[in-house]
Amino acid sequence: MLRRTAPLRKRALMANKVYPDAKSALEGFTFDGMTVMSGGFGLCGIPENLIIALRDTGVKDVTVISNNAGVDGWGLGLLLETKQIKKMVSSYVGENKEFARQYLSGELELEFNPQGTLAERCRAGGAGIAGFYTKTGVGTLVAEGKETKVFNGETFVLETGLIADLSIVKAWKGDKEGNLIFRKTARNFNPMMATAGKKCVAEVEILVETGELDPDAIHTPGIYVDRIVEGTFEKRIEQRTITKRENA
Amino acid sequence: MPWTRDQLAQRAAKELRDGFYVNLGIGIPTLVANYIPQGMEVTLQSENGMLGMGPFPYDDEVDADLINAGKQTITALKKTSYFSSSDSFAMIRGGHIDLSILGAMEVTDRGDLANWMVPGKMVKGMGGAMDLVAGVKRVVVVMEHTSKEGASKLLKQCTLPLTGVNVVDLVITDLGVFEIDKHDSQPMKLLQLADDVTLEEITAKTEASFVNALR
Numbered sequence: 320m321l322r323r324t325a326p327l328r329k330r331a332l333m334a335n336k337v338y339p340d341a342k343s344a345l346e347g348f349t350f351d352g353m354t355v356m357s358g359g360f361g362l363c364g365i366p367e368n369l370i371i372a373l374r375d376t377g378v379k380d381v382t383v384i385s386n387n388a389g390v391d392g393w394g395l396g397l398l399l400e401t402k403q404i405k406k407m408v409s410s411y412v413g414e415n416k417e418f419a420r421q422y423l424s425g426e427l428e429l430e431f432n433p434q435g436t437l438a439e440r441c442r443a444g445g446a447g448i449a450g451f452y453t454k455t456g457v458g459t460l461v462a463e464g465k466e467t468k469v470f471n472g473e474t475f476v477l478e479t480g481l482i483a484d485l486s487i488v489k490a491w492k493g494d495k496e497g498n499l500i501f502r503k504t505a506r507n508f509n510p511m512m513a514t515a516g517k518k519c520v521a522e523v524e525i526l527v528e529t530g531e532l533d534p535d536a537i538h539t540p541g542i543y544v545d546r547i548v549e550g551t552f553e554k555r556i557e558q559r560t561i562t563k564r565e566n567a
Numbered sequence: 568m569p570w571t572r573d574q575l576a577q578r579a580a581k582e583l584r585d586g587f588y589v590n591l592g593i594g595i596p597t598l599v600a601n602y603i604p605q606g607m608e609v610t611l612q613s614e615n616g617m618l619g620m621g622p623f624p625y626d627d628e629v630d631a632d633l634i635n636a637g638k639q640t641i642t643a644l645k646k647t648s649y650f651s652s653s654d655s656f657a658m659i660r661g662g663h664i665d666l667s668i669l670g671a672m673e674v675t676d677r678g679d680l681a682n683w684m685v686p687g688k689m690v691k692g693m694g695g696a697m698d699l700v701a702g703v704k705r706v707v708v709v710m711e712h713t714s715k716e717g718a719s720k721l722l723k724q725c726t727l728p729l730t731g732v733n734v735v736d737l738v739i740t741d742l743g744v745f746e747i748d749k750h751d752s753q754p755m756k757l758l759q760l761a762d763d764v765t766l767e768e769i770t771a772k773t774e775a776s777f778v779n780a781l782r
Contacts, residue, residue, distance in 0.1 A: 360615040360616070360634075360636075360638075360652070361615075361634065361638040362631075362638075363615070363631065363632060363634050363638070364632070386652070409692060410692050410693060410694050410695070411691060411692035411693070411694040412690060412691065412692050413690075413691035413692065414638075418690070419690050422690050423687070423690065429690070431684075431692050431693060433693050433694075433695070433696075433697035433698050434614065434652065434656065434693070434694050434695040434698060435614075435652075435653075435655075435656025435659060435660055435695060435697075435698030435702075436656075436697075436698065437652075438651070438652035438653040438655070438656050439653055439656065439657075441653070442653040453660065453701075454660070454701045454702070455660060455697050455698045455701040455702070456697045456701070456731075457701070457731075457732065458729060458731070458732035459697065459728065459729040459730065459731065459732070460684075460728045460729070461693075461697065491632075501649075502632045503617075503630065503632040503633045503643070503649055504613070504615050504616050504617050504632060504633055504634055504635075504649060505631075505632040506616055506649060506650070506651050507615050507616050507651065507652045508651070508652045509651075510651045510653075511651060511652065511653050538651075554631035554632070555631070556629065556631050556634075556640060557634075557638040557639075558634075558637065558638045558639040558640065559629060559640055560623045560639040560640050560641070561623050561624060561625060561626050561629065561640070562622055562623045562624065562625055563625075564625050564626070
């Protein structure tokens with residue numbers, strides 16, 4: 320049993336997860352040909368600063384697993400511009416002209432995954448599940464060449480779990496242990512991807528002292544997070560749709 | 568007169584039932600939210616991780632962390648919950664959503680659906696469409712009946728890559744409404760004609776084989 324009060328000496332030996340900026344937080348975690356998972360849906364909940372820092376490392380031939388590919392000039396679009404991405408694994412890339420250009424000209428490899436299959440592949444990878452059967456995509460291009468199996472008269476296709484060399488995620492709040500809380504629909508792929516990276520770096524809007532977050536409210540326990548960095552965010556909006564206020 | 572976009576959405580809204588959990592696709596399906604009948608309780612799911620989607624925000628309420636699957640800014644309701652993408656698709660794949668309304672490029676009389684890719688031309692991706700058609704209890708498609716060149720989009724066989732096989736339950740086009748009863752040897756049944764559209768016109772513009780079940 321753990322003693323109720325751990326000796327201070329032991330605490331001091333624990334790895335410090337907090338880094339001063341995105342650049343230092345990626346140090347030693349990148350190499351050419353690596354696979355990176357990047358959280359976010361559209362531009363919502365993307366690790367803005369870590370994407371820029373990843374670009375600035377100059378790392379090449381990266382396979383990026385991300386639901387979307389950013390837009391021209393922002394998010395993962397920045398890494399497409401510099402041609403650092405060799406292959407994308409995504410469910411939807413319709414927002415990015417440079418992406419379409421590189422793909423149609425054969426410069427960029429692309430593996431489309433149905434969105435739910437992509438999410439589950441990340442969850443499975445992080446949870447030590449090698450593969451799972453889903454009915455999504457049966458009879459379509461995405462099931463071609465994959466094993467199928469009939470359960471209770473219905474056909475399912477085998478999909479494999481995904482693991483990345485590095486996952487970069489964005490949360491709203493985090494503490495020095497790496498515990499994370501996401502905000503609204505900015506959660507999306509971030510929690511699963513945090514679990515499926517051999518290394519995980521998280522960037523947060525607000526970094527607090529350990530103990531300040533409600534343990535019942537933590538979405539991602541700190542065990543999954545190797546490094547954490549506080550940043551400032553642009554939070555660009557793709558479709559600003561509003562309701563007009565009627566004059567009272 | 569064929570139905571307009573808003574009339575299509577209005578017709579699709581007739582498929583809603585009190586207490587339903589519903590996922591609406593991008594485009595015309597999104598407009599269905601404007602025609603939820605007064606007094607009917609429908610909960611909209613957005614596959615990026617939200618249940619209980621509210622209307623667009625006022626200008627001073629816009630929150631970059633609160634968007635729908637079409638990446639549009641939206642609002643929350645009292646009943647709203649947020650969750651991860653894997654939870655969202657567990658909900659979808661696991662058959663917990665009652666109704667999915669989505670667009671299509673091609674549909675067959677057996678309910679095969681194509682709506683995500685035009686090889687060599689359009690690279691967008693399927694997003695959540697394949698999961699939705701595989702897992703949601705009832706799938707309603709809202710689409711144009713013919714292409715700009717006048718070719719039928721209701722076919723015997725899809726020419727484009729499939730989104731799902733035998734997945735569509737109801738097709739609403741600008742010319743009429745077809746039910747697809749997957750257990751019948753003649754699955755596609757014409758239920759309704761758009762205003763001033765004749766049986767001759769819809770028959771001439773439909774490649775898929777259907778039986779007349781007009782009431």
